[in-house]
Amino acid sequence: MISSLRGRLFIGLTATIVLTGAIGAIFTYAWAFDEAIEIQDSALIQIASLAQSGSLSVNPPVREIEENAQVQLIELGRTAGVAPDQRQLFELKDGLHVASLEGHEVRVLVGTRSDGSRYAAAQPASVRDDTAEDMAARALLPIIALIPCLLIVTGLVITRSLRPLTQMAGNLDARRADDLHPLPAIDAPTELYSFIASINGLLTRIRLLLDQQRRFIADAAHELRTPITALSLQAENLDAVELPEGARGRVAALRQGMQRTRHLLDQLLALARYEAKPIASEMPQVSLDQTAKEVAADLLSQAADRGIDLGFEIVEPVVVRGEPTILAILIRNLLDNAVRHTPHGGRIDVGVFREDDWAVLQIEDSGPGIPAADLERIFEPFYRGSRPQGEGAGLGLSIVKRIADSLRGEVSLENMTGHDRSGVRAVVRLPLSRALDQPSIIEQPTPSPDPCFRSAS
Known part of the structure; x- marks a missing residue:
């Protein structure tokens, strides 16, 4: 059973159009066929009237009047002493008849002149039927051509009529x-x-x-x-x-x-x-690099207690739209997660920079990494992974994901594999704010006076 409303409408209207077209074609064919027969009868009457007035002479006695239509004008004489195959024509009354001539069925018009001589205009019935069928078939051509045109128009009308519903569904999906x-x-x-x-x-x-x-x-x-x-x-x-x-x-x-x-x-x-909080387009402009510095400064003592080297590798001035508190929560959760999972004596590198039209926050730690099986579910609420550590509740990364989505950004976690470094790289991309005049190209990162900034090594 077809569940699509568009499909149901199209099939229903198609069946209606085809059925109506078929019925109309049958009646049109019958009407055109009868009209063609009447036209040919009219032609016989006109030929007979010319013979009646003497405008057409019958010499020889059988004369071909119309070659394509095979109409013959036959002189029957004044008595019954005519050729055997014409005898039955002589015996017919004046008017239109169906008779047999030379073994073929013909449509014949018999008439009598004022001097008593008789004549007949005859046409084979098979020729008449072929001509009528051809004319009737030609009359069907507009209907046959109209049906597919109507089907195309029907499809377009249905599609256009249902477009508001499709657009509404698309708008809901995009929300x-x-x-x-x-x-x-x-x-x-x-x-x-x-x-x-x-x-x-x-x-x-x-x-x-x-x-x-x-x-x-x-x-x-x-x-x-x-x-x-x-x-x-x-x-x-x-x-x-x-x-x-x-x-x-x-x-x-x-x-x-x-x-x-x-x-x-x-x-x-x-x-x-x-x-x-309101949606991203209604939020104020915030300096992402400054917010990251403030959050990192708050966590410096916690990282120092664990012997972790926490610092910035690169800091570029970037402005995004968002509530300062919300951005601070996002950065704090990521840094707190990195501090808790980085072993004693480890290292956490923070970077804030511009990449095309995105403001990028990147945090790399030297922890054990995330099992591959946990990467797909790591952003689920209350999910702590297959090897939970520390006092986390499994909400931090879920909050980070929801904040990034609300700001029309994206967040990703990946394991770093290399000869000199292992751990987790967290990358948050947020749209740059267009309201401020930001430099399109920053050739060199400007070192920050903040004590947690370190030179790239």
């Missing part, structure tokens, strides 16, 4: 997952108004549901931070208390669990704040 603005009804066919209204109603209900979900996440995370912070302080106070060795291990495990919970709450709050 971001979090774009729940109502569909515009301007220029849409009136038949689609109820359909558009139903979709807009559904989008409104989904938006309200998502807003409730965001508020719940934000409120729950905010309310949970207070007791978690209090518990953390109480656990830290236990450091001054003399405890058995086994109890100290359990307290350390408790502190680690609360630290992980606090980190999860921070990520949930960051996610709730991000989802409440």
